Structure formats: C-alpha cells, structure tokens
Ligand SMILES: Nc1ncnc2c1ncn2[C@@H]1O[C@H](COP(=O)(O)OP(=O)(O)OP(=O)(O)O)[C@@H](O)[C@H]1O
C-alpha cells in the first residue's frame with residue numbers, strides 16, 4: 318500500500334527549478350531512499366512532503382488523500398529529522414523532547430513517559446538535564462532523531478542522518494533505523510552515501526538536478542549490472558609480462574587494470590575460476606588471492622548519472638570499507 | 646489532535662525562555678520607573694502623578710512587547726527552531742497566536758507595574774478600571790502584532806531592533822501623551838492619527854483622568870482595526886516568506 322505519493326512535484330525558486338517534476342511513492346513500512354549529490358533537491362523534496370515548503374506544481378497524497386494545500390492532518394503522522402538540528406539551545410534534552418511532544422498534542426503523562434523512554438534508548442539519560450547547546454554534535458543528532466520520534470510517527474523523514482558524525486555514531490543510527498523498520502515505521506531517508514542507501518533501503522530513487530533519473534528496489538537496480546563480474550587477483554609476480562598471452566587465452570575477459578602483481582579483470586559471462594588460476598600457475602605466477610567483486614549500487618549510480626563518486630562523496634566523513642567484496 | 650496543548654506549551658515555553666528571564670523582568674520595571682522619575686524631575690511645577698500614569702503605562706506596554714517579539718521570533722528563525730513549529734500539526738493562525746500570546750501577557754503585566762508605583766504616591770480613586778484593562782489589553786495586542794509585522798519584514802536580529810525603534814520613537818512623541826495632540830503642528834497631526842498608540846493612550850487618558858480627546862468607541866474600533874490588519878498582513882507574509 319502506498320503511504321505517500323508524489324505526482325509531478327515541482328519547486329521553483331525565482332525561476333530556478335530546484336525540483337523539476339518528480340514522481341515517486343513510498344510503500345507503507347518500507348525504507349525508501351532518495352539518493353543524490355549536493356544540491357540535487359533532496360531537502361527541497363522533504364520540505365514539500367512535510368508542509369515546510371509550498372509546492373509550485375504537482376501534488377502529494379497521504380494514503381490516497383491529497384494534502385498539497387493543507388498538510389496539517391498529514392503532519393500529525395510525520396516525524397521529521399532535519400539535516401541540521403533545530404532544537405532549542407536553551408532547553409535541556411528532556412525539556413526539548415517534552416516540548417516537541419506537546420506540539421503534537423500529546424498530554425503530559427504520555428510525553429513524559431515517551432521522553433524518558435527515548436532518552437534511555439538513545440543513551441542520553443545522563444545528558445537529559447544538560448542544555449542542548451552543551452551537547453556534542455553526535456548527541457545533538459541523537460536528540461534530534463529522538464525528537465522526531467516523540468509522537469511515534471507513522472512516517473519518519475531523515476535528512477542525511479549520518480552526515481558529519483563519526484563512524485560509531487553513524488552505525489548506531491543505522492541500527493536504529495533498522496529497528497524502527499522492524500517495528501513497522503515507514504522511513505524516508507535522504508543520503509549521498511551510496512553504501513548507506515544500499516545497506517538500508519528497500520527502494521531507492523536517484524535524484525540529480527531536481528529530476529529522478531532512476532527508481533526501483535535495490536534488487537531491480539542491481540540487475541542492471543548483472544553479468545558484469547569483476548575478479549581481483551593478487552599474484553606472486555608481474556602480470557604485465559604475460560598480459561598479451563592472457564588476452565589471447567581468454568578473449569572473453571577484459572583487463573580493467575593490471576599493475577605489477579595485482580590485476581582486475583571483468584567478464585560479462587559467467588565463468589569458473591580454475592582455468593584462470595591454472596593459467597597463472599603454469600606461468601610461474603602463484604595466485605595468492607582471488608576476490609570476486611559483486612557489482613554494487615555504485616556502478617549503477619555512475620552508469621545512470623554519469624557522476625563520479627569521488628566528486629559526490631569527497632565531503633563524506635564516514636567511509637564504509639569495500640563492503641561488497643566476497644573473498645573466494 | 647489537541648491543538649490547545651500545543652498552544653499552551655508554546656506560550657509557556659516562551660514565557661519561561663524569554664519573558665520571565667530576569668533581565669526582561671527588570672526591563673519591565675526599570676523603564677516605567679525611569680520615565681516617571683524623569684517627568685517628576687523635569688517639570689518645574691509639581692506634576693500630578695495621575696496625569697503621567699496613562700503615558701507611562703502605554704509606553705511600558707510598547708517597550709515591553711514590540712521589540713521583544715520581533716527579536717525572539719527573528720532569533721528562532723535564525724536558529725531554525727521556528728521550523729519545528731511550522732512542522733507541527735497546527736494551523737498557522739494558531740501558531741502565530743501562541744507565539745504572540747506571551748508578549749501580549751507580558752505587555753499587560755508591564756502596564757500595571759507603574760500603577761503599583763503610582764498607588765504609593767497618589768490616590769487612584771475614580772479610575773474606570775474596566776476601561777483601563779480593556780485598553781491595556783488592546784494596546785498590548787496591537788504593539789505585539791506590530792512586533793510580528795517587524796519580524797516578518799527583517800531577517801537579522803539587529804534589524805529587528807533597529808526597525809522596532811523606527812516605529813517606537815515616533816510613537817513616543819506623536820501619540821499625544823507627552824505633547825498634547827492639539828499642540829502638535831497641524832501637518833504632523835495626521836501622522837499621529839495613523840499611529841495605533843495615539844488611540845490607546847487616549848482611551849487610557851479618558852479612563853484615568855477623563856481628559857481624552859477622541860471618542861472612546863472610535864478609539865477601540867481603531868485599535869481593533871490596527872491589530873486585525875497587522876495580524877492578517879503578518880500571516881500573509883509568514884506564509885509567503887517563511888514557508889519556502
Ligand atoms: N530558499 C532557496 N532559495 C533559492 N534556491 C534554493 C533555496 N533552497 C534551495 N535552493 C536550491 O535548490 C537546489 C536544491 O537544494 P536542496 O537543498 O534541496 O539540495 P539537497 O539535495 O538537499 O542538497 P544537500 O545534499 O546539499 O543537502 C539547490 O541548487 C539550492 O541552491
């Protein structure tokens with residue numbers, strides 16, 4: 318069932334098309350990721366979906382009901398975690414949560430119970446009485462997420478939840494997202510970390526310059542690269558000496574890179590490893606390691622958008638390792 | 646949904662965070678006292694405390710509300726916490742009423758500080774208290790909405806301050822409190838009649854000393870009109886400028 322549906326959604330700022338006619342839907346209970354580089358229109362899209370921004374054209378629906386012009390009813394079901402914290406600096410952690418609960422009409426007992434539960438869950442009990450301005454960056458992010466969850470929203474919007482915080486915090490936040498997902502919360506996530514989207518999301522849309530260039534489940538998107546198998550070898554000698562010989566023996570393989578004793582080759586058809594290993598051994602190049610690299614969402618993204626990843630992620634602070642490699 | 650929970654909590658938070666903070670309370674006390682003293686010391690003949698009361702009350706409200714609201718809202722906008730309020734499932738009208746209610750209450754309280762002082766100095770018999778209260782509330786509402794009007798017109802906190810003074814100081818001298826309207830040059834008088842405080846001060850004069858010059862119903866009508874216009878215009882602008 319579609320919980321949110323955006324049709325031909327457009328946003329213009331003085332003639333500049335920040336979001337240029339996007340169509341997508343979010344299914345109830347799923348983790349949906351909007352993935353794109355800086356300035357692609359992710360935050361603008363969230364603002365339109367949550368009633369923080371006027372919609373230039375198009376429509377948004379919540380469970381089939383249009384809320385393009387009046388978002389109040391929809392807002393009651395939404396929890397929003399902005400990219401930058403917007404809690405009250407002078408209030409302490411607990412007061413901030415209580416205040417946010419009150420904004421959603423929760424009565425005092427309910428708010429207190431929920432605030433204390435969240436403070437415990439986020440490991441912030443000790444900081445509960447400290448003013449928000451005295452929080453560290455990671456603590457601020459956690460409390461901001463907690464504030465978004467205070468009224469147990471049906472849909473949670475997370476705008477780049479792991480940007481600018483350390484690896485351990487980012488991991489905690491990802492685990493938290495998974496837990497919420499298990500409990501049935503629908504999650505709308507924006508990110509420019511492809512690995513994060515791949516690890517967390519069930520469905521992903523790539524947004525570039527205000528347009529959605531590809532949308533689908535992770536599995537569907539991955540199918541686009543299927544058949545492109547890459548193998549990395551670490552050899553006991555220099556590959557360049559036998560490069561020609563290799564190409565003649567295995568015309569179906571493409572050499573992506575071959576320097577000294579490491580080589581990457583690609584095949585568009587399935588193959589077995591043994592002949593390759595035998596070939597190297599016969600030429601006195603022992604095979605120390607062979608890794609089959611599963612194609613990742615990265616490649617799909619680069620193929621579709623033409624955007625180099627270094628460019629998109631050069632400001633990233635978490636660099637998840639090459640998690641897609643499976644050793645043979 | 647229980648919108649009044651949101652309303653009362655926004656109001657209470659603002660009261661605690663801004664209006665009941667010691668510097669602001671003392672501002673509310675010091676200002677009326679300073680004004681009263683200034684007039685006592687300045688006048689060669691003994692000034693009747695009662696004649697000063699309407700002026701000091703009106704100014705306490707004006708100085709307690711306008712810039713206070715303009716500054717706090719601009720500050721919340723800059724720190725982005727205002728976005729949180731815009732995301733809450735309540736109507737924009739209710740939200741802005743909640744944000745202004747704190748300043749209005751603060752203004753009303755401020756107005757009665759000089760009354761307490763005056764009570765020690767003179768007899769306060771024969772004052773139409775109901776009319777005093779009604780006009781104090783209306784002046785507080787109008788001054789607060791003027792602050793809202795300023796808040797939607799600026800982006801920086803210092804601009805909010807400057808712009809508040811731009812409205813306040815002319816009002817101070819042109820509202821007929823210290824210089825009677827009849828003594829003002831005739832080309833300035835229309836400006837006086839375009840200022841809400843002129844009407845509020847005149848009702849207070851009538852209520853305290855029966856020496857107002859404008860018909861009371863007309864003044865009330867003018868104040869209601871001013872506040873209605875300022876609120877509607879501000880909401881229109883919040884919608885246009887703050888909801889991007
Ligand atoms: N208030 C505004 N006025 C004018 N242009 C704006 C405004 N807000 C955003 N934009 C522009 O709209 C485009 C999309 O911005 P948006 O913030 O949605 O990007 P984003 O995908 O969230 O980027 P990031 O990853 O940096 O957060 C950008 O080019 C931005 O400059």
Ligand SMILES: [Mg+2]
Nearest residue numbers: 359360400476
């Ligand atoms: Mg953004």
